[in-house]
Amino acid sequence: MTERYLPPLEHGLTAAEVQARIKAGQQNEPLPPLTRSIKQIFRDNLLTLFNAINVLLGGLVLLTGSYKNLLFLFVVIMNTAIGIFQEIRAKRQVDKLTILSAAKNQVWRDGQLVALDQDELVQDDLLSVTRGDQLPIDGIVRATTALEVDESQITGEAEPVIKGNGDSLTSGSVIIGGHGVIQATAVGHGSFIKQLARQAKQNKRTSSQLLTIINRIIKILTFTIIPLGAALFISTLMRGQGQNRAILGTVAAMVGMIPEGLVLLTSVALAAGAFTLGRHKVLVRELPAIEALARVDVLCLDKTGTITSGQLKFERVEPWQNADLQQVTTRLAKLMSAINDDNETAQALQMALGKPAVTPTEVLPFSSSRKWSGASFDEQSFVIGAPEFIFETVPETLKQRIAVLAQDGYRVLVFAQTSALTTPKPTAPQALGLILITDELRPNAKATFGFFENQDVALKVISGDNPVTVASIAQRAGIHGVDQFIDMSQVGTQPDYDHLVAAYNVFGRVTPQQKAKLIQAYQRADHTVAMTGDGVNDLLALRQADCSIAMATGSEATKSLADFVLIDSNFDAMIQVLNEGRRVINNIERVAALYLIKTMYSVALTLIFIFMSHSYPFEPIQLTPISSLMVGIPTFFLALQPDYTRITGRFMKQVMEIAVPSAICVVGYILAIDLLGTEFQLTFAATSTLSVLLTGIISLNALLITARPLNRFKIGLVVLMATLFTLVFLFGGSIFSLVSLIDWQLAAVYLPLMISAYPVFVILQNGLGHRILSKIKWR
Structure with missing residues (x-):
């Protein structure tokens, strides 16, 4: 058995090596087109x-x-x-929008990180991947920073899998946490991408x-x-x-x-x-989906990107108890630099606090299921995330302060020091400060949601954020029934989902698995359900819904699964749909x-x-x-x-x-x-x-x-x-x-x-x- 060629990290293949592989037929193929040929x-x-x-x-x-x-x-x-x-x-319109919505792959070539289409990849290419990416090739991990992968499209298991150096990855897998470099080991007919890229949609529709x-x-x-x-x-x-x-x-x-x-x-x-719909910048991936959405009577909304614009703004750090504000802010800046996440929250904090130089000894990037991230540096370990998922039991005084801030519409995260970065929760966390973040409401949100309610479409908000904060934002957007909210992190492992959907309209601290089960409960109640989302935490829910809508700014995995893609990420276009x-x-x-x-x-x-x-x-x-x-x-x-x-x-x-x-x-x-x-x-x-x-x-x-x-x-x-x-x-x-x-x-x-x-x-x-x-x- 010949030893596999390993291109240098942060350099990748040379132009000559790429051409040699193309001539040898070792080039990837594009996804099957959404439309029929002429x-x-x-x-x-x-x-x-x-x-x-x-x-x-x-x-x-x-x-x-x-x-x-x-x-x-x-x-x-x-x-x-x-x-x-x-x-x-219609084909020409859909094909044009498909090109606009297609994501690029970040690939190392000749020492440069370049954006390439899926069909431009060749065997042994080095792909730089991060949260939200969907693999278009089979590969092995060459470098990783706590890479977490959803392989449910292959194995049927929704639990994330931690990948280390040398581990193999299959096409269709979705990166749900961390970053890494993946070397392509099988492309084109040699990979499973054609069968797996839309398997979830085909099984469901x-x-x-x-x-x-x-x-x-x-x-x-x-x-x-x-x-x-x-x-x-x-x-x-x-x-x-x-x-x-x-x-x-x-x-x-x-x-x-x-x-x-x-x-x-x-x-x-x-x-x-x-x-x-194409003229309104809405990509329709399946014609029957137009009919499916027309029959929808329950619309489940993800807060970020739907009710809000997805643009987060860092307001301030509120030191907890006797912590020094300057010291807390400095440590928080180092933590965000060490984790180096690229989600909206991380970007907002990095923009406000900067990226000081730091050499971490351990990094645990954010994941949708864990709902916190952390890193070890300067012989100490720190975490940032939702308090319910960091503490075994949130201290009562901390809980009361978070509730007050949440009622004011703030999204509140806890910055804490911990003795070890264990999962699912860190060991012995001690709160250092509260991080206050605000969401920007979409300009036409009130008019859009008012239209849906007038059309007998019930609006439900399902979010991973604090339910009080979510309810406050939903109220600002004019959604009715927001006083009926629940914290899904407190319902236990076997809740009565049928009762929950009958009693509540706003669901906070929802895990990806819970989102899918809530939608199942609405369907059991004889509702036709549509789900909006833009992140990998929405994948299971989008797959379960009768009709799914994704934003163009969302992850490639989300867009590949959705029935509709809003090219301008403008939810107001849903009125036209x-x-x-x-x-x-x-x-x-x-x-x-x-x-x-x-x-x-x-x-x-x-x-x-x-x-x-x-x-x-x-x-x-x-x-x-x-x-x-x-x-x-x-x-x-x-x-x-x-x-x-x-x-x-x-x-x-x-x-x-x-x-x-x-x-x-x-x-x-x-x-x-x-x-x-x-x-x-x-x-x-x-x-x-x-x-x-x-x-x-x-x-x-x-x-x-x-x-x-x-x-x-x-x-x-x-x-x-x-x-x-x-x-x-x-x-x-x-x-x-x-x-x-x-x-x-x-x-x-x-x-x-x-x-x-x-x-x-x-x-x-x-x-x-x-x-x-x-x-x-x-x-």
């Missing part, structure tokens, strides 16, 4: 079962020589083209509820369309009618059963939503009924006319005015309308309350026209024209109900569609195989039907159909 987008939009059926039906129509009946293929082509265009547009329901409908139709079409074709031939009539009737029936626009509209709406999600889902749920009306009456008519002596009542060309004017065009505009009401989760019931009565109405009137046609000896052209007329009128009524609540735009849209539908009969008869309605004998048949259509539709809508559907539990 080729995949074209393939997945073109090569669908329904497109194949439509092409087959078009081929059959060609055999009849009735070329105008091929117009339905033009609609299919336009639908597919629009879907491809919207997805490519479920597909869109809306798309699941629609796909279930499509699956049922897949097994229905072909046998029904074949049965209709055979029965038409057996009645002695011509082959052309059999083909055109069968094609019309099968085209009517395909709700191709519904799948398209859903995909386009989600893609357009991702594009819109929630609105966009609700708009998309509410509008799709509303207009889906219009697509399924056509599907329902087409299936019912096909079943009926298999056993009747007359031909199927439509030709393919005659469905075009109904499909385009009563469904396709208006739903496109209705899907863009603002509708920010809370998602009800009643998709199927809402759809069926409109679609079932409408479909029954259409089938009833077409059967009545068929009987009247026999009675008055009307031609097929005449009865099919009346069938188109009555179907269009009923569909127009359904469109009017779907468009509620009405406004000027919606009324204008319905009137325009009705006008265009009328013009089809006046001037488009030859194109759409319709006879003229200016015929008094024919008018005697259709005028009573037209007059009765609206009251019959209303009776079915609000009477029998509503009572029946109200008793059905739709999922």
